[in-house]
Each structure stands twice: as structure tokens, then as C-alpha cells.
Amino acid sequence: MPIDIVWCDRGAPNLDQFQNLFSIIAVTVMAFAMGFAIRRGSVCLVDASQRAVVKGKTLKLRSFAIAAGAAGVIIIPAAWAAPNLVALYPEGPITLKLCGGAALFAIGARFNGGCAFGTLSRLSGGQLRYLGTVLGAIAGAMLINQSPPLVADRMYVQQNSWAGLAAFGLCGLAVWPALKRVTFKNVAASVVRKDTLLRPTGAMLVIGCLGGTLFAFAQSWTYLSVLSSEGRFIFGMTGETVGARPLAASGALVAGAVFAAFRSGRFSPRWASVSQLTRHGIGGIAMGAGAAMVPGSNGVLVLYGVPSLSLSAITAYAVMSVVLLATFLPERFRQKRARK
Secondary structure: OOOOOOEOOOOOEOHHHHHHHHHHHHHHHHHHHHHHHHHHOOOOHHHHHHHHHHHOOOHHHHHHHHHHHHHHHHHHHHHHHOOOOOOOOOOOOOOHHHHHHHHHHHHHHHHHOOOHHHHHHHHHOOEHHHHHHHHHHHHHHHHOOOOOOOOOOOOHHHHOHHHHHHHHHHHHHHHHHHOOHHHHHHHHHHHHOOOOOOOHHHHHHHHHHHHHHHHHHHOOOOHHHHHHHHHHHHOOOOOOOOOHHHHHHHHHHHHHHHHHHHHOOOOOOEOOOHHHHHHHHHHHHHHHHHHHHOOOOHHHHHHHHOOOOOHHHHHHHHHHHHHHHHOOHHHHHHHHHHHO
16 A cells, blocks of 8 residues: 655645555554564464474463463553544354364364464475465465445444453463563563563563554454455455555564574574465464354464454464464373383
8 A cells, every 4th residue: 555645735735645654654663573482482373282282381372371361451441542543353252153163273283284374484494385275275265255344233342341351351360470680681672682582471571562562453363364455355255455554564573583593593494385385384384264153263363353352263263273283192092101
């Protein structure tokens, strides 16, 4: 979307155009920083689930609660203060389609070897086989008939003050474990030092704060959402294209992740074989179709849906998490038998 500065009769720029330009710059900076954190923190729900089930290490999985809490601490007060400006994740019916889409996304992510976060993290490091995931996700989303926009008929956070306060309190409790000096020192060190990686708590604190702000003010801005929307537009499936803010944010997210890989010296292009592209493409199709059915990937749900106190989003994320965890049970049982 081109940005034209409109000059008034007195020669002063139009204020609305300046505000629009400022908002684009703001979301670009935040998305770039979020992409940096995703890469430096090696964030991935699939990896976190495997560690929890197979190895009994739950820190990475528990850190997703920190991200949801950090996002909620920002989204909920923003929704109170500016209800006409901040758009919460809409409440929708809890149906078999929603639960099936969440399960399909989880199975696709397991087959792919990475969720939406993990795909970005690995692709930005040069693992080109994950290009198949991106292309597959776009195709999968286009296979599903786009549902009509959900109507936010019961936005508990805004309409019920007690529910909103309870949600804000729960988000505060979730983010509290990350509010330590060692966490902030780790975040600062990851920016200043090339070889310092973000620990799970620090990475998810940054991702939650930035992601919550971006979803509150830019809505569907993630790279998969933007690419899927543009794909629908190119093939004539919709007459609308994404706006400048989502487009700038999604591009900056990818750029931030790639920059983090270069800065740490871990960017190493690895070409993909046809079989690898096919495998990740199949996983991507399932992820894209599942996300379209929900709607939303794991990142959208944990940073936007859950903090918005949307019951449909909470249900979808719960189904997604349980199914993904269950897929690692056979691996755990195999390891137990091997030890005997």
C-alpha cells in the first residue's frame, strides 16, 4: 500500500498520514525485535513438547505461559483504555471444525518438525527445506473456504470487569517468574553480545510483550497470515489485500530472525532435497489448513487468542497442545523399553 503524504493548503503535512506512517514504523521495529528474539531463543512448540514428554524437561514448554501472560498484561489494559482502537481475538463457537483444525495443525507441525515459530527460526538460519513448509501452509490455507468474520458478541475482557480483572491477574501470575534481574540481563546480553543466546524465559517475555502489542494494533500480521492472504488475492479468491502495517510487520519479523542468525554467526544455507521439501510441504499443508479452520496458528492463539480470554481460542490451543504432546508418547515408551 503506497504511503502518500498529503499537504494541506498551508503547506503542513496531513496529520492522519503522519500517524499512519508512524504506526508503520512502530510495528516494523517491534516485529524486527520479535523476529530477533524468536531466532536467538530457538522458540518452537514442537521442540518444547518433545523435551517435556521424552526428556522430562518442561522449562521451554512452561515458558509459553510467560509469553501468554506478557501479551495479556498489554492487551487487556489496552482493550480497556481504547476499546474502539484495540481489536481483541473474536469469540467464536466451539465446534468440531475448530477442534479438528487445532488437531490437524498439531499433527502437521509434528510431521514438519516445527511450529510457526520453529519454522521461522530454522528457515532464518539457512535450513531451506522449511521453504516447503511455507509454501505448503499457503496452499493448505487456500484449500479451506474462508469462514465469515467472527463476531465478538461476548468479549468478556471488555464487557465484564470482574472477568477482565481475573484475566489480568492470571496473566500477571504467568509472567511473574520471568520478572527477574537475571532475565533482563540475559535479554540485554543477547543484544550486545553476538554469541549470547536468549534463555526460554527471556525469549518468551520479549515475544509476549511485542507480540501482544502487535496483535492488539495490527491484527493479522504474521508472515504466514500475510502470505496466505496475498495468495488468496493473487488467485482471485478475495478482492482484498493486506494493509501496509501487516505487510511491514511480517517482513520485519523475517528480517529480524535472519539478522539474528547472521549476527550470531549461525547462518549457514543448507540446500534441500526433493524428499525434504515434499515432507515439509505436506506438514505445511496440514498446518495451513488447520490454522485456517481455527483460525490461527499456535503463535496467534498463545499471543492473541488466549490473552483476549476467547473461549474458542483457549479450547483450540488446549487441543493443539494435548495432541502435540500425545504424538511424542510412542517415542517416550520406546526409550523406556530400551533402558530395560
